[in-house]
Amino acid sequence: MDLSQALATFLDESRELLAQMEEILLRAETAALPTDELHALFRCAHTIKGSAGLFGLDAVVHFTHAVESVLDRMRNGELELSDALINLLLESQDHIASLVAAVAAELPPPEFEGAPLRARLEAFCATTPATPAALPATVAGGDPVVCSATEAAPALEVGGSVALGAEHWHLSLRFAPEVLRNGMDPLAFIHYLRTLGELVHVETIADTLPELAAGDPENCYLGFEIALRSTAPRAEIEAVFEFVQDSARIVLVPPAARVEEYLALIEALDEDPRRLGEILVTCGSVTARELEAALAAQHVQAEAPRVGELLVEHAGVPAQVVQAALGKQKAAEERRASETRSVKVPADRLDALIDQVGELVIAGAATQLQAQQAGSRALQETAANLLRLVEDVRDAALRLRMTPIGEVFNRFPRVVRDLARELGKDIELVIRGAEAELDKSMVEKIGDPLMHLVRNALDHGIESPERRAAAGKPARGRVELRAFHESGSIVIEVADDGGGLDARRILAKAVERGLVAADAVLSEAEIHRLVLAPGFSTAAELTSLSGRGVGMDVVKSSVDALRGTLDIHSAPGCGTTMRLCLPLTLAIIDGFQVGVAGATFILPLDAVVECIELPADAGAAGYLDLRGQVLPFLRLRALFALEGAPPPRQNVVVVRFGGRQAGIAVDHLLGECQAVIKPLGPLFERVAGIAGSTILGSGEVALILDVPQLVQRAIAHEGRDTGGAPRARFLAA
Amino acid sequence: MSKTVLIVDDSASLRQVVSLSLKGAGYQVIEACDGRDALGKLGGQKVHLIISDVNMPNMDGIAFVREVKKNPSYKFTPVIMLTTEAAEEKKRLGQEAGARAWVVKPFQPQQMLAAVSKLVM
Numbered sequence: 001m002d003l004s005q006a007l008a009t010f011l012d013e014s015r016e017l018l019a020q021m022e023e024i025l026l027r028a029e030t031a032a033l034p035t036d037e038l039h040a041l042f043r044c045a046h047t048i049k050g051s052a053g054l055f056g057l058d059a060v061v062h063f064t065h066a067v068e069s070v071l072d073r074m075r076n077g078e079l080e081l082s083d084a085l086i087n088l089l090l091e092s093q094d095h096i097a098s099l100v101a102a103v104a105a106e107l108p109p110p111e112f113e114g115a116p117l118r119a120r121l122e123a124f125c126a127t128t129p130a131t132p133a134a135l136p137a138t139v140a141g142g143d144p145v146v147c148s149a150t151e152a153a154p155a156l157e158v159g160g161s162v163a164l165g166a167e168h169w170h171l172s173l174r175f176a177p178e179v180l181r182n183g184m185d186p187l188a189f190i191h192y193l194r195t196l197g198e199l200v201h202v203e204t205i206a207d208t209l210p211e212l213a214a215g216d217p218e219n220c221y222l223g224f225e226i227a228l229r230s231t232a233p234r235a236e237i238e239a240v241f242e243f244v245q246d247s248a249r250i251v252l253v254p255p256a257a258r259v260e261e262y263l264a265l266i267e268a269l270d271e272d273p274r275r276l277g278e279i280l281v282t283c284g285s286v287t288a289r290e291l292e293a294a295l296a297a298q299h300v301q302a303e304a305p306r307v308g309e310l311l312v313e314h315a316g317v318p319a320q321v322v323q324a325a326l327g328k329q330k331a332a333e334e335r336r337a338s339e340t341r342s343v344k345v346p347a348d349r350l351d352a353l354i355d356q357v358g359e360l361v362i363a364g365a366a367t368q369l370q371a372q373q374a375g376s377r378a379l380q381e382t383a384a385n386l387l388r389l390v391e392d393v394r395d396a397a398l399r400l401r402m403t404p405i406g407e408v409f410n411r412f413p414r415v416v417r418d419l420a421r422e423l424g425k426d427i428e429l430v431i432r433g434a435e436a437e438l439d440k441s442m443v444e445k446i447g448d449p450l451m452h453l454v455r456n457a458l459d460h461g462i463e464s465p466e467r468r469a470a471a472g473k474p475a476r477g478r479v480e481l482r483a484f485h486e487s488g489s490i491v492i493e494v495a496d497d498g499g500g501l502d503a504r505r506i507l508a509k510a511v512e513r514g515l516v517a518a519d520a521v522l523s524e525a526e527i528h529r530l531v532l533a534p535g536f537s538t539a540a541e542l543t544s545l546s547g548r549g550v551g552m553d554v555v556k557s558s559v560d561a562l563r564g565t566l567d568i569h570s571a572p573g574c575g576t577t578m579r580l581c582l583p584l585t586l587a588i589i590d591g592f593q594v595g596v597a598g599a600t601f602i603l604p605l606d607a608v609v610e611c612i613e614l615p616a617d618a619g620a621a622g623y624l625d626l627r628g629q630v631l632p633f634l635r636l637r638a639l640f641a642l643e644g645a646p647p648p649r650q651n652v653v654v655v656r657f658g659g660r661q662a663g664i665a666v667d668h669l670l671g672e673c674q675a676v677i678k679p680l681g682p683l684f685e686r687v688a689g690i691a692g693s694t695i696l697g698s699g700e701v702a703l704i705l706d707v708p709q710l711v712q713r714a715i716a717h718e719g720r721d722t723g724g725a726p727r728a729r730f731l732a733a
Numbered sequence: 734m735s736k737t738v739l740i741v742d743d744s745a746s747l748r749q750v751v752s753l754s755l756k757g758a759g760y761q762v763i764e765a766c767d768g769r770d771a772l773g774k775l776g777g778q779k780v781h782l783i784i785s786d787v788n789m790p791n792m793d794g795i796a797f798v799r800e801v802k803k804n805p806s807y808k809f810t811p812v813i814m815l816t817t818e819a820a821e822e823k824k825r826l827g828q829e830a831g832a833r834a835w836v837v838k839p840f841q842p843q844q845m846l847a848a849v850s851k852l853v854m
Contacts, residue, residue, distance in 0.1 A: 010744075050742075050838035052839060054841070054842060055750070182811075183852070184833060185811070187854060195850070243834035
């Protein structure tokens, strides 16, 4: 049986459950937990333990068992959820996570913290058995009705201990009338006995069977006397009947038993002893002579307690069905009625689908082009219809990959809580827009850069409580994580209400590190951006929290790799906001085609605001008058040093990014299209101004323009008409 | 004719393992993630055995078994409940609801297989 796939499911499931545990525990810090959340908490540990057992992950089972016991007492109201307990549970949750991680990495479990943590857990749980290794494997509790004649009559020396010759077990079964209604089929048990050995003889006892008219067809009126040849130990044979313990009387007599054990058996049963004796003889368990001798011997020992009485005393009384009041436990269940159903799909299948859809889009564009060239009206209509459907399929496929950013945000409450404690600061984390969606692959890649920004905000952004008090701010610092959609991108902000960036110190440090000339004149925003420069590591301030050898430049480059941008807004005394702007998807976009010097370029349609005609008197670059507004613009022809004379009439595409607009002058406007983004390859991926490439319906390659860079470029040029001089530098790798 | 077993548990991995081992032994398996899901999937069709967890969201095992046992089609269907060793109270409730067989979590796949074959021929 190949368990590897199931194990992968287990790992996923455990991570989700651990995240849920953490979430609930963190909520418990601020408010008392409602009962259903306590139950959910218990269920998390319970499910992990149960599933881990299936895979034989003993380390996980034993540790989680300790956690589960504490949670069990909590939900039963026997244990208060104190601060210390929350901390302990969070640590335990971490430990389970590391155990699960070790399983995922196929490493031996990290044992070092396990034992002390477990000791602390057990301290909360005085009744927990100290040795989790002693967990019962299958045997449920309850009154053991499976009794052995040996145990029941241990010391009776009746009849001089005649050993009988039978080499088989003798089983005497009497089923209660309701056994069938309980879903138990006596035949199934007898059938199962065959897995333990050979059924030598089965005698059916139908003495209690009533007249046909008087009987209840749902009742079981049968008993069985069975001779079983088996080498199985007693416990294993008893275990066969574990499910009918409560609704059957079962007596086992081992092979080569002394005769008094059979006597005990006969005494214990309701039927006529003489008839039972005959049955035993039929089964081959006892010979007729042995039986006679034994019965005679028993009469001699009159003063000894009757075997039958002893048996009844020990086990003959059927287990009582205890009437317990039915609990009122429905309310919580119904609350979660509207849980959405979902299907888990391996990511590579989704990726394959997106790839295929990409090819479909390109093929669709080619079809449309052919239809236009063929000039057939009907064909064009069909092609248009097809293209519309392809677009729908594309959108649906891309939506499959969209995941709420909350998946990343969720880990921050814990991080902030732990870091704040470590730093001795009181910090509140506010999360907004966790439901904003972006591509799954982005979600995975954005976690680390965000983590760094949040750590920075906590460590360097928020001041110590004393300094906050001195500045007249509330002692409790505030870090906000915000996400929202804006013109085809997702914006993620990490904002703190701390001291803000110190421009003077940053500039001094940058000069010291040789990043800028000592006499450079920089705007405040430019100074702020210096912290993103490679080499601007502030070694003097490195703490164990942020820092960690990774500078802001690493954050910047990982954001760049996602075709995103990182902006800094900071006001002294009021705090700093780091603004990450990322494209929603890395796969397929709606594009707007423009032509320059015979080549086709594509702008993301979301970024396009409008198109205007380029005034004849416009300079090489600089700004235009857009209905009274200043619009910085640049010429694509000049920027990319494309050859050939421009047509007499040129156009300007107005694009928007990050709240700013800029114009891009092009030769022709070619209209909308779908663009499957293809990477540029290692040689060209660092070319400025180009974000990627795509394949047109004609089979030609078109370059996708990097709007954020172009906008920044145009703005930087505003008011400094340099006549296209920087193009060489701009295109350089 | 192969026998059909319904497994109800909120843990997908547990269902997967139990289902694998039962299918390996020739049973047909229906999976459900909680009581409500299970009732939907049962829909009156014949099953020879029901395995259900106790602790589940939406509808727990006890409520599920109580509901199932109201349907005459399942009057004689054996039910195995999955439980922890400490759940005496749950066990009583489960028995009243109509579950008589118990397997303690955590268990090994072959233990489950043994329990199933005790109840289904």
